[in-house]
Amino acid sequence: MQSNEEVLQSLPSDSRLASRTAIVTGSTSGIGEATARVLAASGATVVVSGRDATRAQAVVDSIVASGGAAHAVTADLSGSYSELRNFARAATEVLGGRVDILVNNAGVYPVMPTALLADGDLDEVLATNIRAPHVLVAELAPAMAERGSGSIVNIGSWMSRVGIPVGAMYTASKAALEQMTRTWAAEFGPRGVSVNTVAPGATATPGNAADADTLAAMAAGTVAGVPVRPVDIAFAVRFLASDEAKFVHGTVLDIDGGITNTRLS
Numbered sequence: 001m002q003s004n005e006e007v008l009q010s011l012p013s014d015s016r017l018a019s020r021t022a023i024v025t026g027s028t029s030g031i032g033e034a035t036a037r038v039l040a041a042s043g044a045t046v047v048v049s050g051r052d053a054t055r056a057q058a059v060v061d062s063i064v065a066s067g068g069a070a071h072a073v074t075a076d077l078s079g080s081y082s083e084l085r086n087f088a089r090a091a092t093e094v095l096g097g098r099v100d101i102l103v104n105n106a107g108v109y110p111v112m113p114t115a116l117l118a119d120g121d122l123d124e125v126l127a128t129n130i131r132a133p134h135v136l137v138a139e140l141a142p143a144m145a146e147r148g149s150g151s152i153v154n155i156g157s158w159m160s161r162v163g164i165p166v167g168a169m170y171t172a173s174k175a176a177l178e179q180m181t182r183t184w185a186a187e188f189g190p191r192g193v194s195v196n197t198v199a200p201g202a203t204a205t206p207g208n209a210a211d212a213d214t215l216a217a218m219a220a221g222t223v224a225g226v227p228v229r230p231v232d233i234a235f236a237v238r239f240l241a242s243d244e245a246k247f248v249h250g251t252v253l254d255i256d257g258g259i260t261n262t263r264l265s
Helices: 004-009 030-041 053-065 081-094 119-147 168-191 206-220 230-241
Strands: 021-024 045-048 069-072 101-104 150-155 193-200 252-255
Touching: 004 030, 004 230, 021 030, 030 045, 030 053, 030 069, 030 101, 030 230, 045 053, 053 069, 081 119, 101 119, 101 230, 119 150, 119 168, 119 193, 150 168, 150 230, 168 193, 193 230, 230 252
Parallel strands: 021 045, 021 101, 045 069, 101 150, 150 193, 193 252
Antiparallel strands: none
């Protein structure tokens, strides 16, 4: 099987998202970076966002080098309400005043016993994983609905529907995002905006590289047998953002190698 980077380096160009614009939060590495690159390969002009301007520009440069279009807009999504709204406005402006696709990918994931979760980490989970998507949807979805078209894809987690002995706040935040997906689908769907969630399984990203052995052990008992690649998540996001998914509303698409819904023994 090809590595994540090998797939991204050899992405074929197509026009299924031509003339559309997209914001992908937390897209300086991992799932977000893969999503930005896949959307751009299909013709979308993408805002790459993260806290680090240098890393954001590096992703933009890789997209442009492959023939795509992208802009870097830095943001700390755990910041204030005004900072979140300023980010939405700045991203909309560099995209020419129109956002067709919003991918709420940015998230923090402290997975530890409840008693060990620091107050600051708890606040950051709530701010980044729940508050930021809510504020961005509130800022951007009404314009999509007024135009009668748009797509919002939230990045959830397989752990939102499985009880594990650690990570109560992280898993609860992803369960909250899934429920917001269903509510937003009902709220904005009748006016042409699709809202869905992609739920990754055990995914190998730069952010969890130190836990590679743990990820491999988790994936060993799945149908796939190996961890999910970020690009696999990106392909699912692209599908949900495309015209091929016109009748997909309020769903959770598991890209998890079967970890949630199957057992081999």
